[in-house]
Amino acid sequence: MSDSTSLPIAFAPPPWTLKATLYSFLIYVTPQEALELSENQFIYAPLEAKSSGAEDKFLGGLATVQIFRYSESPAGPYDELLIVPGKFEYDFDVEGKGTEKRTNLRVSRIYVSQEKTCWNGRKNWNIPKHLAHFKFQDLPNGATKISVYPLELDTAGIESRIPALPFFSAIYKDTPYFPSFPSSTETAKYFGLDLNLVQPPLPEGKGALGELPGTGQWCKLLPVITSPKISIGWWDMKSGDAHQEDSLLEREGNEATSAGFENWWPGIGRWRFGMKMEDATILFGVPETWERKNGTHTE
Template sequence: MTSMSTTTATATDGYGIEHVPGPWECTGESWWFTCHPLIGKRIIHAGSINPLDFNPGVNDGFDGGPGLIMIVRYSDTPVGPYDELLYIPGYYTTPHAPSSRCRITNIYVSSKETIYNGRRNWNIPKHLAVFSFDSSTETGRTRITVAHPESPESPFFAAVVANIPLLSRVPVPLSTSLSPLNLECHQPELRAVEGERGRENGETATTTWRSFLPWMGGKVRFVKCVEMKNGNGDGSWPDKVDGVWSLVLRWDPGMKLKFPVGKEFV
């Protein structure tokens, strides 16, 4: 069942997908992999930026800081359930704030409806992918893979997370309102992905910058990352993924997410 109480679907602009403007209220679960925290390294992992999305030079102002690789399983959104892999390398300079802000530089989802609406509403550079979740209650492990639709048997991202004895049993209430970090995202305008596949998948362009401050709340627990391969988007793998903490923040099912109307800079 999807929730349409705070949104109104409107006509498309030629992509054949309904526009569902913000705000959005969603429910799901998530895994947060923290990258190079607290040490100030300016690392952008392979696959973190898709060259099809942004105008040349727009991502040059990388200021480093803590980054995230996030997996989200949405069970309820205004466009239906879907899965998501997103990259936030850290903070970038922006022409619309006195200090740097977070930026989502690449994101893969399992739904064309959220590709079109995420790009149009918030300048989030979404692309289509195939997700697999394989969990074992006996081992307490979950294997997560993400692949391109044309090569579902060759994932470009894979991670195995496992419960930590005793520690993973204890859920703790948490809200991003308590974060000491500024989680406001400033997103540059997007280029449309050319060709029939880009139009079929809803990979539309935008013409102005947008900002938004997402909110998440629910119960979290700590698990550990025992394996991660983060590809280059073409099926190839780097030798290793540097700077990713083995401690993973696991948001339990029932987590709430709110995405406000994006502020448009004209």
């Protein structure tokens, strides 16, 4: 996490082109699991869990968890953990046709290591970024241990305190059985996959560096990730220091609840296939935006 500063955060408008190493894995979320995740408030950070966007129905489906180590961006280098838990259903007002239900993927929870990308990510695309402390540890067997500690509220109600326990902690290791290969998320359209993100307006929060602005419009965008070297590996989700009583699962009143989950994501097993994308280029374009009016949305 970057050192604090009293200087205002500079606006870096889209489009953005970024360079990074990316670790990721997929999860399939059933409708019942989607209901359970919604009930324990896992899919949103506490600030967004109280927003109007959290009222949209979470449907589940194919989810992804991604950890980025950005070496280049308009906001400078930073680390990032993001969760796209699946699809959400929302109302959309179509001119001349009335309101219809639409479904799209959504980044519902995301943490970054510095305030510049936090502020700009929220302002540019409604990406609900919050600050966190990141730890990357190279292990003797060639694996990488990744732990993420999102900032908690201090006694003044400001996100500024590093917790003792991580929200996310897992180990990734490449497997030698698969050769590396190039690919791009642009190929998803050939398999009938819609990777567009639709992000609701964000509430304003209290950050120590003024990094939590609110927004008033909806945003739709299609990020593109391309890498010349993708390797397949294993994730070990039970690395010893993640805890089910993490403060981010607290309900109102700061009362921690233990749901008895084995790993950081409720209900998933210890081992999971994943991938590592090296020398990746990420494109975040200018989003399509629209206003919410009287509970509906108009372009």
